[in-house]
Amino acid sequence: MIKVYAASPENLVEIRDVHYQRGDRSVFRGLSLDIPRGSVTAIMGPSGTGKTTLLNLVTGQLNPDDGVVLFDGRVVCPCSRRRLYEVRRKMGVLFQSGALLSNLSVFENVAFPLREHTRLPEELVRQIVLMKLHSVGLRGAWQHMPAQLSGGMARRVALARALVMDPELIIYDEPFTGLDPISMGVIVRLIRHTNDALGITSIVVTHDVAETHELADLSYLLSDGKVVARGSPQELQRDQNDTVRQFMQGLADGPVPFHFPGPEYTEQLQAMAQA
Amino acid sequence: MSRALRECWLSFGQFAATFGGFQLFSLRLLPYVPKSLLRPGLISEQIYSLGALSLVLIMFGGLFVGLVLALQSYNTLVEFGSTDSLGAFASEALVRELGPVVAALLFAGRAGSAVASEVGLMRATDQIAALELMAVDPIQRIVVPRFIGGAVSVPLLAAIFSAMGVLGAYLVGVHLLGVDAGAFWSQIQDRVDAYEDVGVGLMKSFVFGVSASLMGVFEGFYAAPTAEGVSRAATRTVVITSVWILLLDFIITGMTLPEV
Numbered sequence: 191m192i193k194v195y196a197a198s199p200e201n202l203v204e205i206r207d208v209h210y211q212r213g214d215r216s217v218f219r220g221l222s223l224d225i226p227r228g229s230v231t232a233i234m235g236p237s238g239t240g241k242t243t244l245l246n247l248v249t250g251q252l253n254p255d256d257g258v259v260l261f262d263g264r265v266v267c268p269c270s271r272r273r274l275y276e277v278r279r280k281m282g283v284l285f286q287s288g289a290l291l292s293n294l295s296v297f298e299n300v301a302f303p304l305r306e307h308t309r310l311p312e313e314l315v316r317q318i319v320l321m322k323l324h325s326v327g328l329r330g331a332w333q334h335m336p337a338q339l340s341g342g343m344a345r346r347v348a349l350a351r352a353l354v355m356d357p358e359l360i361i362y363d364e365p366f367t368g369l370d371p372i373s374m375g376v377i378v379r380l381i382r383h384t385n386d387a388l389g390i391t392s393i394v395v396t397h398d399v400a401e402t403h404e405l406a407d408l409s410y411l412l413s414d415g416k417v418v419a420r421g422s423p424q425e426l427q428r429d430q431n432d433t434v435r436q437f438m439q440g441l442a443d444g445p446v447p448f449h450f451p452g453p454e455y456t457e458q459l460q461a462m463a464q465a
Numbered sequence: 466m467s468r469a470l471r472e473c474w475l476s477f478g479q480f481a482a483t484f485g486g487f488q489l490f491s492l493r494l495l496p497y498v499p500k501s502l503l504r505p506g507l508i509s510e511q512i513y514s515l516g517a518l519s520l521v522l523i524m525f526g527g528l529f530v531g532l533v534l535a536l537q538s539y540n541t542l543v544e545f546g547s548t549d550s551l552g553a554f555a556s557e558a559l560v561r562e563l564g565p566v567v568a569a570l571l572f573a574g575r576a577g578s579a580v581a582s583e584v585g586l587m588r589a590t591d592q593i594a595a596l597e598l599m600a601v602d603p604i605q606r607i608v609v610p611r612f613i614g615g616a617v618s619v620p621l622l623a624a625i626f627s628a629m630g631v632l633g634a635y636l637v638g639v640h641l642l643g644v645d646a647g648a649f650w651s652q653i654q655d656r657v658d659a660y661e662d663v664g665v666g667l668m669k670s671f672v673f674g675v676s677a678s679l680m681g682v683f684e685g686f687y688a689a690p691t692a693e694g695v696s697r698a699a700t701r702t703v704v705i706t707s708v709w710i711l712l713l714d715f716i717i718t719g720m721t722l723p724e725v
Binding site: 249251271274275276278279281283285287289290291292302303306307351 | 586587590591592594595596597598599600601602606
């Protein structure tokens with residue numbers, strides 16, 4: 191049976207009825223969600239719910255078993271490498287670690303996509319790179335090597351690199367993890383400011399509820415392979431669903447259990463004693 | 466017993482899968498080579514880091530092998546009264562055999578493992594994924610320049626190794642053991658053939674260079690993204706490349722010796 195999916199011009203990314211299985215484990219079972227153009231959309235959920243898998247599907251690193259991922263109205267995968275690279279040139283991805291090329295300086299890291307994809311004169315490359323570095327506040331660190339940067343600085347350089355090709359979509363994978371409050375504030379401000387100033391679309395994958403409140407226009411909460419809640423961060427805060435309440439209030443036990451599934455305590459002790 | 470058989474079968478299956486993966490990886494790499502030659506800057510960078518930075522090790526290695534070779538062979542040649550052949554004997558052994566093999570083994574230990582670790586660490590720190598997401602093909606940008614750099618470096622290193630070995634043999638033979646200098650050099654001139662010895666030696670070292678570089682980039686590219694995975698990739702590169710070089714050397718020697 192051929193399924194037809196109609197893309198809406200209001201959405202930059204649309205995920206329609208996606209099923210994805212890894213080994214015996216079903217990660218997504220009919221996941222559908224939209225990323226509106228010009229918005230900052232947060233994808234939240236407990237660890238292991240497939241947030242990063244979702245990013246990999248959007249960027250075409252993984253193919254869904256069923257369903258489609260549409261970017262700008264066109265199917266992301268499966269397609270040729272050339273077509274995939276065309277799509278990826280319209281995207282920027284910020285990794286949790288920054289993923290800067292360790293043998294290149296800050297300047298060369300930001301210039302890297304320009305040198306690979308364009309034939310711009312060196313003078314123009316210099317201007318664009320310094321402008322992007324200035325926008326993340328690190329123009330002065332242009333000569334530093336990645337090993338000399340703190341975690342927050344590395345993420346800001348990676349943001350400058352993600353912005354250098356003027357993408358339509360920026361994806362942030364856990365951008366707040368392991369940052370001190372000042373760096374976290376800087377990153378929150380940069381994500382919001384960059385999105386509004388450049389008129390791009392942002393997807394932020396995170397489990398930091400407080401930062402998401404400040405940042406996102408729209409939030410999705412994923413659990414058990416599906417969207418369990420959708421709305422503004424304030425709406426999610428008021429949601430009475432048990433899973434949503436557990437996540438938003440940071441409760442240790444609930445639909446996501448504290449204990450990893452296993453046999454009864456005494457049974458296990460006896461079994462281990464007999465072994 | 467059945468458990469042991471199952472383990473053996475699983476190990477064989479794993480070996481076959483890795484070997485098949487290596488073949489596919491090699492085939493996948495080849496079409497990129499002509500395009501990569503258009504970016505000589507990336508290749509020269511790798512020739513520097515893989516080849517030039519291995520020079521000291523190769524030069525010392527060659528010198529000491531030459532010194533020992535002269536001492537050992539003099540001891541045998543003196544029994545037959547043909548010590549004048551010392552230069553020819555050492556040069557043939559170095560140019561045809563020891564130069565290509567030992568230089569490639571040293572290269573695998575220094576540069577092959579370095580490539581596997583570097584590429585493996587790039588995988589572990591998401592740098593390869595970042596390249597993919599910047600629409601830059603990591604095979605083109607990371608793997609092929611290292612492969613070409615290694616394949617070009619090994620024949621040059623082997624030549625330098627052999628030259629240093631001959632120098633070592635000269636120092637021991639002529640200055641320590643009293644072999645006539647004229648006889649030493651003229652025997653080399655007479656016996657070492659440009660095609661049969663130097664050509665075969667270069668061909669061998671090129672094959673060894675291709676093998677060592679391919680194994681380094683393959684192991685690094687498919688390394689598990691953990692500290693243990695990177696370390697295993699480096700170790701496997703050295704072990705597999707060393708065995709592979711010795712096996713290839715036997716095959717090529719058998720095919721190229723006219724008397725065999």
